Amino acid sequence: MKVFKKIGLFLLIVFVCIQFIPTNRNQSTEILDTDITKTFKVPQNIQTLLNESCYDCHSNNTKYHWYDKIQPASLFVERHINEGKKELNFSEFGAYSNRKQKSKLKFLISQVKDDKMPISSYALIHSNAKLSESEKKEIIDWATTLRDNLK
Amino acid sequence: MRKILLTTFLLLTFLFPQTQDESNEIHIEEINNHHNDGHGSMVNNLSENTTKAASIQNQSSTSEIIDAYLQLKNALTEDNEEKAAEAGNAILTAFSNFNISQLTEDQHKEYVEIVENAKEQAEHIVKSPIDHQREHFEVLSTDIKDLIALLGIETGTTLYETFCSMYNNHTGAMWLSETEEIKNPFYGSKMLTCGKVQKQIN
Numbered sequence: 001m002k003v004f005k006k007i008g009l010f011l012l013i014v015f016v017c018i019q020f021i022p023t024n025r026n027q028s029t030e031i032l033d034t035d036i037t038k039t040f041k042v043p044q045n046i047q048t049l050l051n052e053s054c055y056d057c058h059s060n061n062t063k064y065h066w067y068d069k070i071q072p073a074s075l076f077v078e079r080h081i082n083e084g085k086k087e088l089n090f091s092e093f094g095a096y097s098n099r100k101q102k103s104k105l106k107f108l109i110s111q112v113k114d115d116k117m118p119i120s121s122y123a124l125i126h127s128n129a130k131l132s133e134s135e136k137k138e139i140i141d142w143a144t145t146l147r148d149n150l151k
Numbered sequence: 152m153r154k155i156l157l158t159t160f161l162l163l164t165f166l167f168p169q170t171q172d173e174s175n176e177i178h179i180e181e182i183n184n185h186h187n188d189g190h191g192s193m194v195n196n197l198s199e200n201t202t203k204a205a206s207i208q209n210q211s212s213t214s215e216i217i218d219a220y221l222q223l224k225n226a227l228t229e230d231n232e233e234k235a236a237e238a239g240n241a242i243l244t245a246f247s248n249f250n251i252s253q254l255t256e257d258q259h260k261e262y263v264e265i266v267e268n269a270k271e272q273a274e275h276i277v278k279s280p281i282d283h284q285r286e287h288f289e290v291l292s293t294d295i296k297d298l299i300a301l302l303g304i305e306t307g308t309t310l311y312e313t314f315c316s317m318y319n320n321h322t323g324a325m326w327l328s329e330t331e332e333i334k335n336p337f338y339g340s341k342m343l344t345c346g347k348v349q350k351q352i353n
Contacts, residue, residue, distance in 0.1 A: 097264045097267070097268070099265065100267065100268050103272075106286075107286070110286060
């Protein structure tokens, strides 16, 4: 029993200490001119889907929940956001070259089609982010048209 | 109690290497940027034959890029994910070795746009499973084709623009080959001979 108490105390101390690890918050109130919605025509239903399923990791504004702010979750979230934005940032889509836009749309289509995005760990916790088959089709159709028009 | 605190402290220090890795990554990127700046400061001494001479000089530089691309293409025809990843790295090296100082202003702008995209494809190819490597190879092939249209290739080199009509749900995809013999990089052994030469370059 004494051993368990010691382990418990140890874990508690670790838990409290790691809350002090500094993390950056990805938040911004303004919608940039380079946002995809300002660069191209994005129908309202698609905007909603992008906001709910993609923007947390792929834009300059993440909607944090309380559990996202607790370590060690906070570190994982920050890493996902950094990697996500590096790959694709809808807030800066308008600043991409035509070539890059076409390329990003191509992978958006294939990643959604193959259920690679939104990533399962994210969709598990944020259930409204999960895309139904019809929602996937909506996004894919929109992205395909947009990409074809860029040619 | 003291033992607990000591162990806790030691374990916490192991949590920080994660942030250290990030700073190492940034450090490497800075070195690369510095490397590129060095090239930019070279003076262009060529006379009126600038375009011709520059393009000949650049043709030898695009050779390294093209060789690395073909290395990748061949790895994919052999279904070799590891070799493809190595080739991805070879492509990145070739881009960093390329001398951009002799490009004209117009060429420079387009070159940067092409290479920014091509590098991203290569970076993915280095760390992805083969199916994903092939998706990025498709985009990369278009980038390399455009790069060749912009800067040319070494005299004596011939490339064949080959098309596979089945890839991507029959949308089709193009690749560049050093030979007319069809060896499909998108399907590898599954459909090795699927494809048709559409155009000869040089």
